[in-house]
Amino acid sequence: MSRFVRSEREKLANLFVTLGPDAPTMCTGWATKDLAAHLVIRERRPDASLGMFVPPLRGHAKNTLRSFAAKPYQELVDLVRNPPMWSPVSNPLTEGLANTLEFFVHHEDVRRAQADWHPRELPKEDQATLWRNSSMIARLRLRRFPATLLVQAPGFGEVSTGAGGERLRLVGAPGELAYFLSGRQRATRVQIDGPSALADRLRNTPLKI
Structure with a gap:
């Protein structure tokens, strides 16, 4: 296991x-x-x-x-x-x-549904595991997003995805990216850099399988 x-x-x-x-x-x-x-x-x-x-x-x-x-x-x-x-x-x-x-x-x-929640400080090994999974999910779920999207987990890596066009950057810890890419965008602590209309679209795009 x-x-x-x-x-x-x-x-x-x-x-x-x-x-x-x-x-x-x-x-x-x-x-x-x-x-x-x-x-x-x-x-x-x-x-x-x-x-x-x-x-x-x-x-x-x-x-x-x-x-x-x-x-x-x-x-x-x-x-x-x-x-x-x-x-x-x-x-x-x-x-x-x-x-x-x-x-x-x-x-x-x-x-995160509890009033006193706060981000966990995960061991580096666990963050690396989440990044491996998140990077694959990013390529899969965001491949048709109408922008050139760079997904970055500082210290762990980055992937480029999207359908091309204007550039957008999604930055966060691996756990936050994992949660974001699972369709919980509004409950994550990430940074999105780029045109505001595209950033809003990314925050509201259905990402669940």
């Missing part, structure tokens, strides 16, 4: 316990019990997980989410904490790729 994923999973499970089932998250309409249910379904119910991408299955996905969210909360958190080895997304071959951003972002979804 990826050390970083294991650490984020454990910290998120502990935070779920601390906050209880009805605490807010950054995921619209979801309390902590709903987010925990989502994570469990993603790893244990691929039939329901397909509902995020296949419209005819959305009703099944919503019903499954409600069913899992209604489970005893501690049981639900224990399922988050202890993933099945057979899961398509949490087995040793796929977990690093499939779960690095999943667990970091959802950990931040819970942290």
Whole structure:
């Protein structure tokens, strides 16, 4: 199991316990019990997980989410904490790729919905892991953005993406960039340099898969 994923999973499970089932998250309409249910379904119910991408299955996905969210909360958190080895997304071959951003972002979804949140000071190794993932996501999700976009994580690297044209620069720590590129632009602490209209467009562009 990826050390970083294991650490984020454990910290998120502990935070779920601390906050209880009805605490807010950054995921619209979801309390902590709903987010925990989502994570469990993603790893244990691929039939329901397909509902995020296949419209005819959305009703099944919503019903499954409600069913899992209604489970005893501690049981639900224990399922988050202890993933099945057979899961398509949490087995040793796929977990690093499939779960690095999943667990970091959802950990931040819970942290940043609380009134006293503050950016974490992550070890350099963890920041490097997040940058590797963020740089790939930047190329994928921003390749059609109507500008020449330079994404920079000082001390870790930079990538150029976008469809060309006017220049725009997105600068931040790897964790902030990871959160930004996951569609949470308004809840991140990054710097955007360039034409204001393009900067506003970047802040409001849907970036979720």
